[in-house]
Amino acid sequence: MEKLCSRCGTKFVGNIDLLSGDFAATGxxxxxxxxxxxxxxxxxxxxxxxxxxxxxxxxDVSPVYRKDR
Known part of the structure; x- marks a missing residue:
C-alpha cells in the first residue's frame, strides 16, 4: 500500500505504522x-x-528524550 511520509512528503510503500507503534524493525x-x-x-x-x-x-534535544537521564 502506498503511503505519504508525514515528515518529507515522499510517497513510499511500507508496512511500519506509527499509529500502532510497530517499530520493531527500525532500530x-x-x-x-x-x-x-x-x-x-x-x-x-x-x-x-x-x-x-x-x-x-x-x-540538543529536550531533556525528556535524553539518553543519559
Missing part, C-alpha cells in the same frame, strides 16, 4: 520512538526513520 530506541509518536501523526518513510535514528542525539 529506534524508546526515546526516538516517543519523539516520533509525539511529533508525527502518520507514517514516516524508511529514509526519515533512518535520519531520525542516526541524528537524534546529534543535537
Amino acid at each position: 529506534l530506541d524508546q526515546y526516538q520512538k516517543t519523539f516520533i509518536r509525539v511529533y508525527y501523526k502518520n507514517c514516516l518513510c524508511p529514509e526519515c526513520i533512518g535520519h531520525i535514528r542516526d541524528t537524534f542525539y546529534a543535537f
Whole structure:
C-alpha cells in the first residue's frame, strides 16, 4: 500500500505504522520512538526513520528524550 511520509512528503510503500507503534524493525530506541509518536501523526518513510535514528542525539534535544537521564 502506498503511503505519504508525514515528515518529507515522499510517497513510499511500507508496512511500519506509527499509529500502532510497530517499530520493531527500525532500530529506534524508546526515546526516538516517543519523539516520533509525539511529533508525527502518520507514517514516516524508511529514509526519515533512518535520519531520525542516526541524528537524534546529534543535537540538543529536550531533556525528556535524553539518553543519559
